[in-house]
Amino acid sequence: MIESSTRKRDVGTITAAVNDALHHLPGDNRFCLMLIGSWSLNLGTPTSDIDLLLVSDERMTGTESLQAFQRQIALSLSWVQIENVSREEFGRLVAKAQLPSYQSLSSRTLELIYKYTNSHVLHGNDVFRELTEAFSLEDFSVKIADYYMSRSMNVYQDVLGARLTEDHRSAVVAVRELVGLAVDALLALRGDAYPKAKWRLKRATRLQLAPSLMAAIDRCLVGGPTGELADHWQWIENALMLFRQLHFLTVYPGGATLPFPGLDATxxxxxxxxxxxxxxxxxxxxxxxxxxxxxxxxxxxxxxxxxxxxxxxxxxxxxxxxxxxxxxxxxxxxxxxxxxxxxxx
The missing domain is CATH 1.10.10 (Arc Repressor Mutant, subunit A)
Structure with missing residues (x-):
């Protein structure tokens, strides 16, 4: 067991702690164990929680063996969250990824599909390959991008409604979500199809967009309207134009070479x-x-x-x-x- 005085958090340390505790799990129940969440997305920090997914022939939730396994890892790595699903449950989730459209699926379901199928396998590679044989990240990414852009239509209606009622605050909230959805669609098409706004800006740096465009995204999603534009509809209109520019990139990736105007440009x-x-x-x-x-x-x-x-x-x-x-x-x-x-x- 890793001594608590030498605790640190990186994938190598997590893998060692898991391997050290595997003897607690029964050998007659085929399983695979994966690292999910921020660590599997290379976004983990020394203070990030450690999330594990255990996929087994039969659920082990509540069993003494799983509790002993979790206790030992927690002693080595501090806070650890373990999700346990059966192979059948995992298979049903992967089957949903084969649907022609994701409009009927909840954001939680899409998050689980991506999180479970794009994890870092710590044990049971053969089992994991069997479970994900029917999954295609490329196909999933395209459908997720379409899902985001379809959702943007509803959010745009919220922006229009706020404009009609002159509710500037609600318009700011809605238009920021609109720009966020465009960023999510771009990320999906570049292989980062994590369907959640969490870590959105940090992940957006992987897009390698022009500095002016990244600055506009940052100002829109984090800064919001300030100064003279704090209560002015001009900022809303500029953000709508930013959404249009980002939507252009989802359709024509080659457009990233164009000189995009800033958020304040006319x-x-x-x-x-x-x-x-x-x-x-x-x-x-x-x-x-x-x-x-x-x-x-x-x-x-x-x-x-x-x-x-x-x-x-x-x-x-x-x-x-x-x-x-x-x-x-x-x-x-x-x-x-x-x-x-x-x-x-």
Whole structure:
């Protein structure tokens, strides 16, 4: 056992403590033991709790063997939380990851799917591989990103409602959540599909976004409106534009090379015109209703949101964003007319 006077917390120490206590668990009950939570996401600190997941043929919750196992680890590592589920329960959870859409699943269920299947295995690699054979992180990540962007539509309605009632405080809360969902979608598409706002900013540093864009995200999610903008709707509108810029990156990752404006920058376009890509189609709001828009028009709208010439954005997203192969100026003018008609300008 690790002496309490030499306690420290890192994956190596946790693994040693677990291996030292494994003899308490019965050998006739096949199991795998995983490190989950902040430690499995490489976000653990010396003061972080240690969360373990035990998946066994039969549940061992409440048994003397599991209690003895937990007592020994706790003596070595201080606070340790152990979750125990059966193979059948774990299998049902993985099966939910195969659903074509996650809109019917709770955020708690999605969190468990990700936390359980993307853990650090401490014991029972063979059992873990059997349990997760049907799970695809890539497929899960894409569905999670769609889940976040679909949720953003509901949050946007909250922003609109707050605007109608002139409830500035509620609008700030809602628009910060909107930007947070866009960050979560970006993280998911980059392989970090942890469906929880916890550690959002710390995880966002992995996106390697432009410093100005990271600063805008930080100011929006942590700082909020200050100074002259503390009670001004201009900050809300700027944050809505930030959401539009982040949504652009979820669809066109190559757009990260563009010079994004800061949170206080003046950009063109109506920030209250909500844009969403859902089921392979671009949707845009007009008087609280959604209408389908072509990709060329959306590209022009993104360009306006980033204070860039439309052609510069088109170069990033590719020629497939230009359905009209004639004069590009005419094509942009046509898109501007459509955007104006839809109230996006």
């Amino acid at each position: 950009v063109a376009g109506n920030p209250w015109a909500f844009v969403l890509r859902a089921n392979g189609k671009w949707l845009i709001t007009h008087q609280d209703r959604f209408f389908e828009a072509n990709e060329q028009s959306i590209t022009v709208l993104f360009a306006l949101a980033m204070a860039l010439p439309p052609a510069q954005v088109i170069n990033v997203v590719g020629n497939n964003a230009v359905p009209n192969h004639g004069d590009s100026t005419t094509s942009v003018d046509t898109s501007l007319q459509l955007l104006e008609k839809l109230g996006a300008l």
